[in-house]
Amino acid sequence: MRNKLVILSIFFLSIIIFQACQENTKPQTETPKPKDSTEACVPIKDPNNPKPMALMMRLMAANADSMRSQLLRGETLDSNQYAFIKFYLVEPTDPNVLEPQFFENARMFQSSYHELFKHPKEQKKYYNLMINACINCHESYCSGPLKRIRKFPIE
Template sequence: MKSILVLLLGLILFTGCKKEAEPNKENETAASADSTASGREELKMYEMSEMAALMEQMYAENMMLKQRIVSGDTLGNFPQHFLKIHASAMTDESENDAFFKEQAANFIKAQELIYKDSVNAEKHFNDAVSACVKCHEQKCGGPIPRIKKLYIK
């Protein structure tokens, strides 16, 4: 059994590491025409939706805000572009439902409180992170482990 597993693993590694010759310029256009003619789609670069890009920006800014709260630095002002959460185009527009709108409002309220009530900034910050997690539990669970790294412990 062990030898079969080793043989199978070796076969996978051998075939997976096979290097194919790179096509030259003349063959490249012919190969491109062949792939189009055979019905295969060409690879397309993933483009983030407005909402995904905004959430990436909010994540980065909240990582910096977390450090300022922990170190006791001044917090500055609420980032007004966070309000775009209500209007940004989503990857799947059907996800912009009543639940999302309620969670987005909860997130914005908690986020604004961080700046208005800096004495309790840590609590408000964690409330904002919880709003993100709660929404992502229903909508798009992939980023939850990353979002949870924002919590101030």
């Protein structure tokens, strides 16, 4: 009788453990809710297949980084080395960003970008103004990279 009870309890225990393990290995059907595009935009939906606008933005960030290093070394930036990137003409991850305010921000950014090369003697100042235009658009359309961009200005 006692033996039977032990065997029975072991049997039920194994069933419980088996089910608990099944629970854990169940594929996650619920994907994490994507954040609102104005909230983050990074991480992007598919980091291995970025949209052209995301790729251009990465290049713009790399360029801003290298402009910053050059200015800190006291060098003058050459517009031939930093052609303007027409990011607003290409496909973004989230097509909802393509609204009038976005294009207005892009226009202001483009104008501050060109100002930078019109003032070779005051490039630190105009570089910071250009970075402000990055920040200005990112505050409305893609706040994810803001933390990084806010490190770009030169003190």
